[in-house]
Amino acid sequence: ACDSDDTESPVTASTEVEPTNGESGRLKVATTTSLDNTGLWETLEPLFEEQNDVDLDIVAVGTGIALEYGRNGDVDVITVHSKAREIEYVDEGYGLERIPFAYNYFLIVGPEDDPAGIRGMSPEDAFKTLFGSEAGTFVSRGDDSGTHGKEKTIWANAGYEYEDVQSAGSWYLEAGSGMGATLVMADEKQGYTLTDAGTYLSYKGDLELVPIVDEGDTLLNVYSIIVGTNTEMPQAAQKLVDFLTSDEIQHIMGNFGFEEYGMALFTPCAGPIAPCNN
Amino acid sequence: MENSFWDAFVEALRLIRTLDPEVMEITWRSLQLAASSSTIAFFLIALPLGTLIHFNRFPGKRLVISTIQTLFAMPAVAVGLITYTLLSRSGPFGDLEWYLTPAAIVFGQTLLITPVMLGLVISALNAIDKAIPETATALGASRFQTYIICIREAKFGILTALVMGFGRAVSEVGVSMMVGGNIREFTRTLTTAIALETSKGERELALALGIILILLAFVINFALLSLQYRKLPWHYWK
Amino acid sequence: MENSFWDAFVEALRLIRTLDPEVMEITWRSLQLAASSSTIAFFLIALPLGTLIHFNRFPGKRLVISTIQTLFAMPAVAVGLITYTLLSRSGPFGDLEWYLTPAAIVFGQTLLITPVMLGLVISALNAIDKAIPETATALGASRFQTYIICIREAKFGILTALVMGFGRAVSEVGVSMMVGGNIREFTRTLTTAIALETSKGERELALALGIILILLAFVINFALLSLQYRKLPWHYWK
Amino acid sequence: MALLEVIDLQQQFKDSYSLKSVNLNIEKGDVFALIGPTGAGKTTILRLIDLLDQPVSGRILFDGIDVTKSKSERLKARRRMAYVQQRPTVFSMNVYDNVSVGLKWRHVKRQSIKETVEQALHLVGLADHRKRDAKTLSGGETQRVAIARALVTKPELLLLDEPTANLDPISTEQTEEILENIIEARQTTMIMSTHDRSQGQRLANRMGVLIDGDILQVGTPAEIFRSPIRKRVADFVGVGNMLDGVIEARVDESLVTIQVNGNVLQAISDFDEGEKVWVLVRTEDVTFSLHKTSTSARNTFEGPIKRMTPVGTLVRIEIDCGFPLVGVVTAKTVAEMGLETGSHLFASFKATAVHVIHRRN
């Protein structure tokens, strides 16, 4: 689908001689919302634009759309957090390479008094308890996002068919909304939800929810960048990859959030560092 | 790529033909909610209030009309925010426990479409011959009776107000999403479902739901319009 | 909680007072985009096409009008989807490279508001005295000249169509978000910014932007309405 | 007590057009005709009486109650009146519904409405158009709908603004007959504006001449037509001859001689010598003959025919006898006497046929 017009493919043309600044235009990046809502891109964008003569266009969408945009060639680069789908994307030939650059952990948040009593459990046990006791409402993103995908993985690990969970009862609510809205809803319902740390922190001020479960391998959340195979600006795209994985930026990423939330939102992990690579 | 539309259309027909229970349920809910809010907004607010505003002189009338027309530009998200602020647990109407229920959607949609309907009702009444209310008055109609006959004469425009309001209510997503929460089997409407499927990247399904929405609107409008055409000026018939 | 409104209002005033450059830029862009799409939709499509539809008899006229009114219910997300399908790089108009640019927003908004404007233009023309076009014709007006004078006579309704269309364009979020992408300094509009701030949990800021949007609409409408009131029937003046 | 008393009524429009102080007293059973030129304010007065507009100042007492003040009084009063507008508007319903709507508004019973309306439709000859969309009626038919819907409410005061302006002579006659019957049968009080001077004469027992927002004269039709007290009234009612004169001398108690353009007329008047006056002679009081005959008429003049104009079945003849003098004869007479422009004629009229008004009026 992507190489039908080989002969005049700008990819081959530009990789040979032209310098980056010959690729005048806008480098379009589709990013998952959780990266953008924290304000990370807002910090990085001017830095990149300063270093390179290119307009960086950040489009914040769900992981699903980001991948679709990539497939259709509407964006040059995607930054997402759904390993399985990323690999599939690269395998299908839409992306050059999946390059992880940061990670953090998902959290199960819930009311302070923890009515279901899941504090300190592993994510799988916590979900089992919720399912069995039906003591606490669980609000699911229900939108096939990366976070939702993670939630499904945990349910699977805990030994449930997702369909059974969906029809398990009124304690399981499918919000079909973004992370922020889902958090607000969980707060309103005095229930639990699975959230990425960044969004939770930025909403924390308005919420009564507190982190209940924040440890466990399954909660790992890796963000990676993939350059599309049919981008018209391969050099600029490569620059962005280099930029994100550069020491300077990795450093900035590692400190991002201290000022506002008192803790780092991301752990940089460019290069062959665990846990990004498992 | 053009196939997308065709695929979406086929999918829409499939969903309708198989009477997909989830889609039917969502469609029915959308209809109920939009019908409720447009009924409330039209009959309880826009029609009576618009009539009163049009037929009465009072200081600041111009400003009132301009304000109404300005509120045409009220974004659904903003109405959602306002509704949220009012209805959320900690808000002034929090004890109604409407937030994240269909009631909240009706409330928000009503808020959203009232200015539209009001503005169009006033515009419709403004367009009728000034001699009509006078003739009615001269024939001994009370104020109320005069209003009724003027509304009758302005039928096309008044019905346009209703159709437009219903259309806006059934098609808005900001309010339903924000204050209804798009909860499956409870507050999910066609538009929030479309938004959801879109964000999932399920474009065909989203478009198919959009087509169902349009078909729904078409059925409703045809019912309303059949009223309207019954007495439409002759040249529409020819 | 009621403080939310107050806080938002204070914040809005602060943003305006300090001429916050980002907010100013976004506001200016919103205005430009909505103005472009409503100008295109109104002057190039709705006004001429609506006039032609109203004044001409053709088979299926009723159906056309019903369809237009049905499209009032076209959700912005659906229009966004359609626009996406058309403009995406792999779509039929992909070579225009409009997708994720302001041009795409104008395109989508135009698509969204055209039915609204068309419907209201037809409704406005339908409301004028049937004797008006006849008198014009009898006085030797050509078809086109007759149309012009009828539009003049239907001014209030026609301007309502414009105001309503602009309002809808400036307040919609589905299209701008989907086909503009809410790109900072490029395609971010007031409504996508509101949606973004809302999703970030910055409710006050979101509401403040909403207030700025309404103020913007108010200024625009006042400009348009001053046209309208210049020749409003006398009883509005008294 | 008068059914309607209009006191000092004034109306003013944006660009300062106005109804000057108008006073009127309409007794129960009166049929009052308001005549006056275009733009005089006839419609303005009727609208004020029907309480459709608010006057700038002045009061309207209907049956003794000041109705300019309270809204509920106004509706009550309005329901006892009916107003046939100059340019009647019909609602977008069929003819039957148009005529019945006033009764529905008065909460009259269905059956009774049906009877009344059918009767009215027959009366005005629209029974066959019962189901027609009223908007498609012809000019005259529309006017009849307006009359029918006014009549069905059995008003105590019927206001008619040029009720037959759009009707052909036969319909006019029919309408007048309907009105006459109603006047007789129901003693309905009426105020009609009309520019058909003879219609006023035929139907009204009193008339008012409204010119430029002023009621200049009120009286019986005969008074208005034979003895206008102002030049402007005379102009409007059209006496035919209005001459510029000066009282020359008093002949006896009642008789004076008047100097007109070098000629001397005799007239009944009590003005003093030297007063400047308008001398009015109605055309029909002038008699023509081909030869000088001895008549009792004190004024006889002679001259050639300057102009002949047919007016209906009559011919208007103007001779030049030192001043222009106009009279009418039947077309038959013209033929019999073989009259044509230039024919020399003798014209005579009695001293009592001369009406003299002061020049300052």
Place this chain on the structure above:
Amino acid sequence: MALLEVIDLQQQFKDSYSLKSVNLNIEKGDVFALIGPTGAGKTTILRLIDLLDQPVSGRILFDGIDVTKSKSERLKARRRMAYVQQRPTVFSMNVYDNVSVGLKWRHVKRQSIKETVEQALHLVGLADHRKRDAKTLSGGETQRVAIARALVTKPELLLLDEPTANLDPISTEQTEEILENIIEARQTTMIMSTHDRSQGQRLANRMGVLIDGDILQVGTPAEIFRSPIRKRVADFVGVGNMLDGVIEARVDESLVTIQVNGNVLQAISDFDEGEKVWVLVRTEDVTFSLHKTSTSARNTFEGPIKRMTPVGTLVRIEIDCGFPLVGVVTAKTVAEMGLETGSHLFASFKATAVHVIHRRN
């Protein structure tokens, strides 16, 4: 060649109202008056001629070109005509703009528009209202705007639908004068519908009587009024006396005697003995006297006055002489002869004053 030729024109409305086959020939310079009762179809014809409606069938040739077919021909033709509608509608602009808009549409130069319009406004006496919002004008003023805006376009064919229906007699006179001047100065061809029979007479050289969608008679005013060829025309133009008679015998070549209700009349006619006829006698042809006088009139009858009705300055007198016979006299005559209901009178009219039409017409 006729300026306007209407061939076999038919119009039908939804509920089967119609204009039956209408044929008309209007020559350049003709002033044609269309008279007929309410709902006869006068407006319908004028609208068709002005090409505002499409006829069901039939053709309209304007200046030799069939204009019912092509749209561009229709506009061209329409711009050479002007149509003053029965209920003129004004645009929501001021009076000046209302009058000038037709010229603007014809792309006339600004300066020239200004002159023409100002002149027209003066002509119709609306110069002072120049800046007024036309919607606030009185009925008569609105009509004058309509006339002015028709005149400024200097039409070759002027269509007037009841042009003076809303005007007072003085304005009517002024308007007629304006029209007369235009007829003289510009030789404008005119078609006017009017129910003012005398207006038709005054202005028109030809007349058509339209009844129930049929043109029953076309002719000079004199022909129409004195010699209607159908009963329905006679009814409409109002001859005054229409008697039910049978030809009794032929007296000589032209003279017959007619039996009417037991009385015998003499008349000029070529109908045969025994034929059933309508006997028409115009009111103004009947002469009354208190005593039997010897006149040349062949018909003399006597009887008491049954009814007296004032009509303008005349009085309509009906006597019962075996059949009702109506005549008119001046109010002065009534006074001089001391007439009142019941007075015994002799009435006479000439055999030539009797118009006879066949009962089947």
